[in-house]
Amino acid sequence: MSRCPLSLRPRSGEQVPPLTAQIARASNPGGTTAIWVRDRLDGLWCDEDFVDWYPCDGRPGLSPAQLATVCVLQFLLGLSDRQAAEAVGCRIDFKYAMAMELDDPGFHHSVLADFRDRLAEDDRADGLLDLALARLKEAGLVRERTTQRTDSTHVLAAVRDLTRMELITEAVRAALEEVAGSSPHLLDGLVDEDRGLRCGRPVRLGKNPTKPKTRILATGDDAVRLLEHLDRHGADRASGPRIQALRQIMVQNYHRDEAGHLLWRTAEKEGGPGLPPSSRAIVSPYDTTARYARHGHIISWKGFAAHLTEACAPDGPNVITDVATTAATTHDSQVLPGIHTRLARRGLLPAEHLVDAGYTSLPHLEQAARDHQVTVSGPLRSNPTRQHRRNEGFARDDFHIDYDRQQVTCPKGQVSAGRHGPYPTSSPTAAPLIVARFAKSQCRPCPARAQCTSTADSARTVGFPPRELRDLQLHVRTEQQTPEWKTRYAVRSGVEGTVNEFAHGHGMRRCRYRGQGKARIQHVLTAIAVNIERLSGLPPAEETLMPRRPTSFQNYLDQREIPRLKSWRTLGT
Numbered sequence: 001m002s003r004c005p006l007s008l009r010p011r012s013g014e015q016v017p018p019l020t021a022q023i024a025r026a027s028n029p030g031g032t033t034a035i036w037v038r039d040r041l042d043g044l045w046c047d048e049d050f051v052d053w054y055p056c057d058g059r060p061g062l063s064p065a066q067l068a069t070v071c072v073l074q075f076l077l078g079l080s081d082r083q084a085a086e087a088v089g090c091r092i093d094f095k096y097a098m099a100m101e102l103d104d105p106g107f108h109h110s111v112l113a114d115f116r117d118r119l120a121e122d123d124r125a126d127g128l129l130d131l132a133l134a135r136l137k138e139a140g141l142v143r144e145r146t147t148q149r150t151d152s153t154h155v156l157a158a159v160r161d162l163t164r165m166e167l168i169t170e171a172v173r174a175a176l177e178e179v180a181g182s183s184p185h186l187l188d189g190l191v192d193e194d195r196g197l198r199c200g201r202p203v204r205l206g207k208n209p210t211k212p213k214t215r216i217l218a219t220g221d222d223a224v225r226l227l228e229h230l231d232r233h234g235a236d237r238a239s240g241p242r243i244q245a246l247r248q249i250m251v252q253n254y255h256r257d258e259a260g261h262l263l264w265r266t267a268e269k270e271g272g273p274g275l276p277p278s279s280r281a282i283v284s285p286y287d288t289t290a291r292y293a294r295h296g297h298i299i300s301w302k303g304f305a306a307h308l309t310e311a312c313a314p315d316g317p318n319v320i321t322d323v324a325t326t327a328a329t330t331h332d333s334q335v336l337p338g339i340h341t342r343l344a345r346r347g348l349l350p351a352e353h354l355v356d357a358g359y360t361s362l363p364h365l366e367q368a369a370r371d372h373q374v375t376v377s378g379p380l381r382s383n384p385t386r387q388h389r390r391n392e393g394f395a396r397d398d399f400h401i402d403y404d405r406q407q408v409t410c411p412k413g414q415v416s417a418g419r420h421g422p423y424p425t426s427s428p429t430a431a432p433l434i435v436a437r438f439a440k441s442q443c444r445p446c447p448a449r450a451q452c453t454s455t456a457d458s459a460r461t462v463g464f465p466p467r468e469l470r471d472l473q474l475h476v477r478t479e480q481q482t483p484e485w486k487t488r489y490a491v492r493s494g495v496e497g498t499v500n501e502f503a504h505g506h507g508m509r510r511c512r513y514r515g516q517g518k519a520r521i522q523h524v525l526t527a528i529a530v531n532i533e534r535l536s537g538l539p540p541a542e543e544t545l546m547p548r549r550p551t552s553f554q555n556y557l558d559q560r561e562i563p564r565l566k567s568w569r570t571l572g573t
Contacts, residue, residue, distance in 0.1 A: 034097035036536035076529035085109035146313035148350035157290035157303035293328035332358035354492035
């Protein structure tokens, strides 16, 4: 049974009240971004686009189209919820953009937080971006099968950077705060003076606290005693998010030996069960979706990653066509199929997609060309063999691969003794490998054995992808050496300016809210705001730029018939 919009109070999409339009034009003769949204796009959306968000019955609510518009303008101007609500009640251009009467008082600022909660359900934020891009596409501001480019950046979660010891102590304190707020009587007989001193305020121990082993055991005992106490006396109330976070953090940082003693987990090479991988390790009890990641030896952070895709056709504006928010530990190449799926849904697939080396997984390049007819252009990783890295000896490309006869011939004419595979690799983004092996009887007497393998009693093995991936690999690597490809690929560097615009101009580097779902809402609303900011500064399509008048020196050169370079915007060219 489909839902009906009976619980909505539709107001958006109507005509702007005459008095609102008159005063908005008089007070802002040059226009503002909010006015441009109404004039050029007739609003980004209407209430009918949000019907599925609301039940059929209940008290009529505020217009969701207006709330969505306010959220976008809020991120465009960097306003808090309270400031955005005040702007709706006071600013004429806000009222014009939402077709409101001048005496409309607006709404309470808490409504915006409730609206974001609705956005967080069922990935509705992505649907909001779909609607905005559909309006831009109808207006002719973005189109399909052009050139697009993608890059990623790190995003810091809205939590403190805690050491492991601080994490345990803060997790216990957060759990105590949660129980004290919901069922304080459960803490009677559990909290004493020592525990109050340890957990009565946010913990700050630093990197080298005093008596670390004593603190580790004391904090672990506090956590175990709290969880066991809640299991005995308040099992129905022991399922809050902070309690659940404490349970996971304890499992990830402690273990018990055969005698049942609580022990601190250490690195796996030092013995014991080891630590969980970064993709699973919780770094804060207040945001269990944030993860720790490191890129090289320069950047390390706790939070998420944002992937920005924009159109970069030379004859059109640079419109953000997709934004993806992932865990910080997610590899860039794993994001590429999802980007193409969303762009296909929006009817905005590119003809060529420019990316950096982090996205160029060979299977995904083949998948993009097969499923979406998209050419992914980016540097492919070089041959990983030792001989290729050192530029000495026989690398994989020096061997002749015969797929029809299923054999490999080495540079000295020896034919492989066997072939196996293809085998899946440990990385989900790497191509499967076919392994060809040479016999020891072939390699031992070979005079060039030192150029092929460094082990005295071993034979050479050669791994290579299946034929279709191998052909694609050779084609891409050959094309990337041409000047034409390098010229096209140089356009990709412009996306770094977009990342800088998001991070420093709109505060995307730090999360406003906690949780990956809320971080995605921030990124989507920022992307829509950036599109509006960029497009609202464009001149109308029918307006032509006025040519510049020649300077005095240019007039002097023209009078004496001395040749000079002509500017494309200078009179007399």
